[in-house]
Amino acid sequence: MKRFVKWMMAAALVLTVGIAGAAEVLLGPGDVVKLSVYGSPDLSLETRVSESGNITFPLLGQVAVGGLSVAAAEKKIGDMLEKGGYLKKAQVNMLVTTLASQQVSVLGYVNRPGRYAVEGRRKVLDLLAMAGGIHGEGGDMINLVRTRNGATTRETIDVVDMVRKGELNKDYEVAGGDIIYVERAPRAYVSGEVARPGAFRLERGMTVQQAVAAGGGLNQRGSNKGMKITRKDAGGNPVTIDVKANDLVQVDDVIVVRESWF
Numbered sequence: 196m197k198r199f200v201k202w203m204m205a206a207a208l209v210l211t212v213g214i215a216g217a218a219e220v221l222l223g224p225g226d227v228v229k230l231s232v233y234g235s236p237d238l239s240l241e242t243r244v245s246e247s248g249n250i251t252f253p254l255l256g257q258v259a260v261g262g263l264s265v266a267a268a269e270k271k272i273g274d275m276l277e278k279g280g281y282l283k284k285a286q287v288n289m290l291v292t293t294l295a296s297q298q299v300s301v302l303g304y305v306n307r308p309g310r311y312a313v314e315g316r317r318k319v320l321d322l323l324a325m326a327g328g329i330h331g332e333g334g335d336m337i338n339l340v341r342t343r344n345g346a347t348t349r350e351t352i353d354v355v356d357m358v359r360k361g362e363l364n365k366d367y368e369v370a371g372g373d374i375i376y377v378e379r380a381p382r383a384y385v386s387g388e389v390a391r392p393g394a395f396r397l398e399r400g401m402t403v404q405q406a407v408a409a410g411g412g413l414n415q416r417g418s419n420k421g422m423k424i425t426r427k428d429a430g431g432n433p434v435t436i437d438v439k440a441n442d443l444v445q446v447d448d449v450i451v452v453r454e455s456w457f
Contacts, residue, residue, distance in 0.1 A: 220314050222260045222268060223296025223371065224248060232276070233286035241292065254281050265289050297371035301326040304333030304377045318366045319352060322375055329354075332396070334380035341373045383444050385410035387452035388417030397446060404440040406450055418455035425449040 222228070224246045232238040242250045248261020255275050260268040273285035294312040299322050302308050306327030313322075319339060323329065335355040341348055350367060357365045369375070381397040383406060390411025398405070403422060413419065425435045426448045435451075444450065 220265060220291060220294065220297060222248075222263055222265070222291070224261065225293075225295030226291055226297075227293035227295070228260075228268075229290045229292050230272070231288050232273075232282070233288070235282065243293075244296070254279065265291060299369050299371065300374045302374065302376045304330040304379050306330055313369060313371055316368060318368050319375060320354070320366050322369060323354075323377075326375075329377055332380055334378045335399075336378045338376040338378065339367055339369070339373065340376070341367075341370070381446040383446065383448040383450065385450045385452065387450075388414050388454050389452050390414050397444060401444045402440065403438050403442050403444060403450060406444045406448075407440075407452060410450075410452075413452065416454045417452050419452075420455075421453045423451045423453075425451065 222244055224244055226244045227241065228244065228250065229241040230239065230252070238253050240253065242252075244250055244260060247259075249257045249259050252258050252272060255272070258272060258275065260271070263271065269287040269289050272289075273287040276282045276285040276287070294314065297313040298310040299313055299317070300310050301322050305323065306329075308326060311322055311325045319337065323337075335353055337352045337354055339350040339352060341350070350365075352365055352367070357363065382394045383397045383401075384392075384394050385406055386392045389407060390413075392410060395406065395409040401409075403424070404419075407413065407419070407422075419440060422438050422440075423435050424438045424442075424444070425433050426445055428434050438450075
């Protein structure tokens with residue numbers, strides 16, 4: 196499983212490199228831009244896009260650039276300088292030095308949680324790769340919280356299942372303000388006569404025998420007979436049941452290994 200996740204993250208990193216620059220960055224509040232006009236050094240400046248999406252430019256005053264690509268903003272400022280009679284031919288160059296408006300938060304069980312700039316088209320796997328991949332205690336389930344047209348939605352993605360089945364339509368495109376949260380891997384517990392009692396990572400399709408092995412196996416007093424599991428029923432009440440070695444373990448189960456009588 197760990198090798199599969201590492202492969203998945205490596206594949207996502209390749210995708211990240213491959214699509215960089217595939218689409219224009221759109222300017223937004225908080226972005227810092229450096230502007231220069233060829234032949235007019237007095238018009239050079241570095242400024243921040245305001246919350247209303249404007250910048251203040253010499254001679255022109257307030258210029259709305261929010262939602263524009265860099266190329267569109269350059270053209271708009273150049274046209275305004277020409278139409279205002281300030282320059283006959285305005286060649287404007289804009290460089291985004293801080294991309295604050297288009298950032299996605301990657302949180303939870305990843306190796307480098309934080310906020311990451313979205314330049315061009317990016318998807319969930321791209322952002323996971325940028326965050327260093329899923330942490331060793333991270334699970335396969337990822338929550339993607341997005342706000343579009345004033346409505347906030349949450350998508351739950353099983354990344355391993357998605358890649359195994361090739362359902363990359365579930366690798367959703369992300370945008371500034373989105374949140375990706377990687378859940379902790381599900382856990383269960385083993386107690387009694389095992390070498391390492393305690394919590395363990397619950398893998399898919401894990402049997403009682405495999406769970407005991409995750410606890411280091413039986414100790415010298417342990418018996419593989421008469422094992423029991425305590426789990427919660429539909430009403431949240433704990434119940435104890437007899438189990439066999441090939442029975443499946445569920446999330447938060449507590450496996451009790453009894454002492455051998457012989």
